[in-house]
Amino acid sequence: MKDEKSLFLNIVTLLILSFMAFYIYKVSIDTGSGIKITDNITPKMRVADKYLKKNVLDEKSTYAFGQTAEDTSANIVTSVVVDYRLFDTTLEVIVLFVTILGFGFVIPKDKRSIKKPSVILYRWAPILMVLMLIIGGYMFINGHLSPGGGFPAGAIISTSILIGVLSGRKTVKSKTLKVIEAIAGISIFIIGIVSFFIKGNFFQNFIVGDRIGDLFSGGLIPVFYGLIAFKVAAELSNIYFEFYEEC
Amino acid sequence: MNSVVFLVVIPLIAAFLSLFLETKNKIIMYLVTFFNLLFTIFIFKSGCIPFNVAIGGWKAPYGINFVVTDITIYFLLLVNTAAVISITLVKDIKEYQFYSFYFVLLAATNGMVLTGDMFNFYLFTELSTFAIAGLVAYKRDRLSTGAALKFLILSSTASLFSLASIGLIYKTLGTLNFADIAVKLPSLNQASFNLILILFLSSMLVELKIFPFNLWVVKSYEGSITSVNMFTHGMLGTAGIYGAVRILLIVFPNMYKTNISTILMILSFMTVIIGEVGALKEKI
Amino acid sequence: MTKVFILSSLSLVFVGLYGVLTRKNIVKILIALNIIETGINMLLVAFGYIEGGLTPILQSDLSIANLDKMVDPVPQALVLTSIVIGLGTTAFALALAIRYKNTHNSNLITATDEEG
Numbered sequence: 001m002k003d004e005k006s007l008f009l010n011i012v013t014l015l016i017l018s019f020m021a022f023y024i025y026k027v028s029i030d031t032g033s034g035i036k037i038t039d040n041i042t043p044k045m046r047v048a049d050k051y052l053k054k055n056v057l058d059e060k061s062t063y064a065f066g067q068t069a070e071d072t073s074a075n076i077v078t079s080v081v082v083d084y085r086l087f088d089t090t091l092e093v094i095v096l097f098v099t100i101l102g103f104g105f106v107i108p109k110d111k112r113s114i115k116k117p118s119v120i121l122y123r124w125a126p127i128l129m130v131l132m133l134i135i136g137g138y139m140f141i142n143g144h145l146s147p148g149g150g151f152p153a154g155a156i157i158s159t160s161i162l163i164g165v166l167s168g169r170k171t172v173k174s175k176t177l178k179v180i181e182a183i184a185g186i187s188i189f190i191i192g193i194v195s196f197f198i199k200g201n202f203f204q205n206f207i208v209g210d211r212i213g214d215l216f217s218g219g220l221i222p223v224f225y226g227l228i229a230f231k232v233a234a235e236l237s238n239i240y241f242e243f244y245e246e247c
Numbered sequence: 248m249n250s251v252v253f254l255v256v257i258p259l260i261a262a263f264l265s266l267f268l269e270t271k272n273k274i275i276m277y278l279v280t281f282f283n284l285l286f287t288i289f290i291f292k293s294g295c296i297p298f299n300v301a302i303g304g305w306k307a308p309y310g311i312n313f314v315v316t317d318i319t320i321y322f323l324l325l326v327n328t329a330a331v332i333s334i335t336l337v338k339d340i341k342e343y344q345f346y347s348f349y350f351v352l353l354a355a356t357n358g359m360v361l362t363g364d365m366f367n368f369y370l371f372t373e374l375s376t377f378a379i380a381g382l383v384a385y386k387r388d389r390l391s392t393g394a395a396l397k398f399l400i401l402s403s404t405a406s407l408f409s410l411a412s413i414g415l416i417y418k419t420l421g422t423l424n425f426a427d428i429a430v431k432l433p434s435l436n437q438a439s440f441n442l443i444l445i446l447f448l449s450s451m452l453v454e455l456k457i458f459p460f461n462l463w464v465v466k467s468y469e470g471s472i473t474s475v476n477m478f479t480h481g482m483l484g485t486a487g488i489y490g491a492v493r494i495l496l497i498v499f500p501n502m503y504k505t506n507i508s509t510i511l512m513i514l515s516f517m518t519v520i521i522g523e524v525g526a527l528k529e530k531i
Numbered sequence: 532m533t534k535v536f537i538l539s540s541l542s543l544v545f546v547g548l549y550g551v552l553t554r555k556n557i558v559k560i561l562i563a564l565n566i567i568e569t570g571i572n573m574l575l576v577a578f579g580y581i582e583g584g585l586t587p588i589l590q591s592d593l594s595i596a597n598l599d600k601m602v603d604p605v606p607q608a609l610v611l612t613s614i615v616i617g618l619g620t621t622a623f624a625l626a627l628a629i630r631y632k633n634t635h636n637s638n639l640i641t642a643t644d645e646e647g
Contacts, residue, residue, distance in 0.1 A: 013552045017545055024541070027438045034436035035419045042581055043603040046421025047308055051605065052587065052598050056309045065592045076587040076601070080608040087302045087311045091358075091370045092612045094259060098351050098374065099619030102381040105344040106392070107626040108633050146588070151615060178266055185263045189256050201304040202252040212589060239622065366609060373616055377623065384627065389634045396627045397640070400560060403620045404551055407567050410613055411544075411574065417605065418578040 051080055065212055072210050073144040073218040081149070082221045086203045090188055093228060097185060100235045104242055117167045125167035132160035140229040144218035150225035154232025161237040174241045177234040184231035188224065248298050251290060251313055254283055254323070254357045262350035265343050272346040273337070279350065280334055283357065284327040291320050299363070307363075308427040314363035322360045322489040329481030330356075336474035345385060352378035352478060356486040365413050365423040368490065369406065372454060375483055376402045382475045383467045391470035398463045402453050405460070409450035412443050419443075429498045444499055444507070451495065454487035457511075458518040465525070536577035543570030555639040557628040561621060568617040572610045579603030 028038050035041075043049055054069045055061045063069035073079035081089055139153035164171035192203040199206050207219035216222070261279045265272050290296070300313040315323075330353055340346075355374035362368050376399070384395035417423060419439060420431045432440070453460045468476050495507050543566055550563025584602035589595060632638050 009553055013549055016552070017549055020548075021541075021545060024442070027442045030436060030438035032436050032438060034434055035439070036436045037415055037419055037439045037442070039419070041418065041421065042599075043579070043601070044599065046417070046603065046605070047423070048421070048579075048603045048605045050309055052601055056305055063595070065589060065595055074589040076589070077604045077607045077611075080604050081611060083303070084305055084310055085366075085608060088367060088370060088608075088612055091367070091374065092615050094262070094351060094354075095370070095373055095377065095616055095619050097262070098348070098377045098381065099623045101344055101347055102377060102384070102623045103626040105342070105381060106384050106387065106395075106623075106630050108630050110633075149611075151611070182263045182266050186260055189260050192252075192256060196249065196252075199304065201249060202256070202302050204304045366612075370612070370616075377619065380623065380627075384630075387630065392627060392630045392634050393640075396557065396624065396631055399620065399624050399627065400551075400564070403564060403624075404567070406616075407564075407571050411571050414571070414575040414578050414606065414609070417609075423605075 051084060052076060054079075056084070063212065068209055068211055071205070071218070072208075072212045072214075073221050074213050075144055075146065077147075078144050078149060078221060079218070082144075082224050083205055083219075086224070089224075089228070090192070090203070093185065093188065093231060096232065096235055097181070100238055103239060107242055121167045122169070125163050125169060128163050129160040129171075132156055132163070136160070136229065136233070140225045141215075141222060143225040144221045145213070145215070150228030151232055153225070153229040155236060157229065157233035158236035158240075161233070162240050165240045172237070174238065177237055177241070181231055181234040181238070184227045184234070188227050188231075191220065191223070248290065248293065248295055248315070249300050251300055251315060251361065252302060254286060254361065255354045257282060258350045258354040258357070262347045262354070265346040265350060269341075269343060272343060276334055276337070276346055276349065280327070280330050280353065283353065284324075284331055287320070287323045287327050290315065291324065296320055308422050308424045311367050312363045312424070313361045314425070315361065318492070319360055319489075322485060323357065325485050326356050326360060326482055329477070329485060333474050333477030333481055336477060342385075344381065348378045348381040349478070352382070352482060356482045359486040360489050363425050365416060365425065365428065368494070369409055369413060372409075372490070373406055375486070376406065379467075379475075379479055379483060382478060383471045385472060385475060386470065388470075390466070394463070394466035394470040398467055401460065401463055405450040405453040408446045412446035412450070415439070415443050415446070425493070425498050432499065440499075447499075448495065448507075448510070451487070451491055452514070454483070455491055456484065456487075456518075457514050458521055459514075461518060461522070532582060533577055533580050536573060536580065540570045540573035540577060543567070543573065546570075555641075557624075557631065557638050557640060560640070561624050561628070564624075565617065565621060568613070572613060575606045575610050575613075579606035 028036075030036060043052065050056045054063055054071055057070050061070070071079045071083045073083065136153045136157035139148040139156060140150050143149035143153070161171055195204040195206050196202045198204075205219040205221075210217040210219065258279055261275055265275060268275060297314070297316040299307065300315075301307060302311045302313065304310070334349075337349075351374055355371045355378060358371040359368060359375065362371060380395045380399045380402075383398060384391050413423070416428060419435060420428055422428060422431065449460075452458075453463075456464050464479075467479065471479075491511070495511065499507060547563045547565075547567030547570060550566065551560055554560050554563065579602055581600075581602055583600065585594070585597060585600050587601045587604045587607075594601075628638060635641075
């Protein structure tokens with residue numbers, strides 16, 4: 001604890017940080033030629049322009065609400081996340097898988113005790129759990145129409161399992177969670193491979209022809225978000241069970 | 248040659264499968280690694296290099312793409328050969344987590360070599376970071392826990408710098424594709440270019456184990472088993488070198504007064520000197 | 532408005548960096564890492580912001596007519612990914628910190644060689 005208050009360390013760190021801040025300030029007031037980091041650049045000059053106009057494949061094409069387009073998700077952030085840059089999202093799923101696996105691997109198996117829940121929590125837990133499940137389901141089904149999507153939906157669904165853990169009710173077995181996680185994870189990649197055999201490209205959206213704004217639109221986006229939601233929910237619930245099982 | 252994505256997808260599926268196949272994990276490990284090596288040789292022999300794979304069917308600057316050039320295929324061969332050699336050292340390991348980490352590391356190193364997108368490269372480096380941290384912590388004793396924790400904190404701080412530089416590149420040039428960045432980079436301001444380069448270089452140095460950021464290597468080599476050392480050096484090191492060659496020397500060319508090759512040469516020279524001095528000081 | 536976002540996010544980044552560089556306690560270091568990450572995420576969102584921008588969600592034909600006024604969706608997608616990475620890092624590092632406490636009997640990172 002003595003090192004933490006060391007004056008020398010603090011002064012050196014402050015000097016380094018002030019040098020960095022000074023350098024960033026100097027870059028920002030630089031008057032050289034070329035594009036500067038302080039320039040006002042609108043999305044029109046970036047690749048985002050084509051995502052907004054939905055004309056990556058055909059330069060001239062335009063679209064209207066309620067009509068079909070190359071990507072029929074009404075939420076454009078979702079169409080970037082789960083369609084144009086889908087491969088990033090699948091890797092992100094793997095990042096969560098690896099870290100939760102590492103969490104379960106390195107955490108020591110100590111004795112922990114959980115306090116017995118009160119009667120109010122025990123009685124009200126099922127009602128709260130059903131509400132949480134409904135909200136989570138709504139989130140991933142409407143991920144292509146409104147803000148939300150698979151990851152927040154998975155987090156919300158896992159909180160319902162957390163309430164179950166806190167109130168001392170047995171909801172799901174830890175083994176079942178592992179099966180759900182693996183099946184959902186494998187299905188994401190299997191769909192990618194299936195689209196390779198159908199269309200010739202990995203992770204291509206092969207359900208086309210639906211209309212912007214419908215509940216069943218966006219092609220494979222709701223399918224992917226559903227799988228991601230179940231996988232994230234199973235993984236986050238695994239963390240709670242890591243603590244719960246040893247008590 | 249769209250099927251080159253199998254090099255990344257098959258190990259990732261195996262990573263999920265290894266949760267269940269308790270005793271057969273070792274057979275799966277040999278199968279997947281040999282599949283990767285044979286598939287690389289098949290691509291090498293197929294004679295359609297160079298080629299460009301658009302994942303999802305979105306063309307180059309808009310979607311994510313994999314680029315295979317003459318130099319890529321040699322680095323792929325190196326990475327997969329290193330994997331084959333190092334799995335022969337894996338002996339009687341029961342934990343399924345070890346195999347999952349290995350499969351993710353295999354996919355991440357193959358992806359780091361193949362990818363043609365800035366943010367995708369960042370994600371692959373993150374994946375390899377977590378897999379290596381998990382593998383280093385495998386022995387679960389005093390040394391390995393400390394080494395894994397220090398590596399994780401250092402590399403996640405470095406990766407945040409690289410995220411900031413990716414954001415700056417996207418703000419100024421409006422694209423994330425390597426080829427597109429290389430085309431648009433000459434129109435960038437010199438000072439802004441230097442800032443982006445410093446941020447990105449500092450994050451690459453952790454992966455490359457070069458001087459100011461190479462102190463995690465000693466602890467992690469002491470604390471982990473032999474095959475993990477082979478993974479760290481043979482697979483992650485090779486993929487990191489390719490990332491440096493590709494991004495620092497090809498995407499960021501020697502613009503104006505900034506000579507990247509000289510900076511890298513001075514830093515590597517210092518790494519050799521300081522590493523040797525440290526080795527002489529070591530007690531046996 | 533964009534300037535305010537960028538200045539506040541940079542100050543968050545510097546506060547976090549100060550914490551990572553000077554603290555010895557692992558939990559404090561992880562909190563500082565999360566502060567840097569929040570700052571960087573805010574920086575990325577600020578890079579995509581335009582004055583008086585609209586949310587990039589299509590609701591009717593009117594929003595399709597105003598596509599030029601929408602903010603950039605790509606930084607938001609990148610931030611969505613980096614939030615999950617931050618969650619993973621924090622979870623893994625906290626589990627390692629619990630084991631570190633068990634093996635070292637302290638939660639301070641030490642510089643001496645013998646301690647590991």
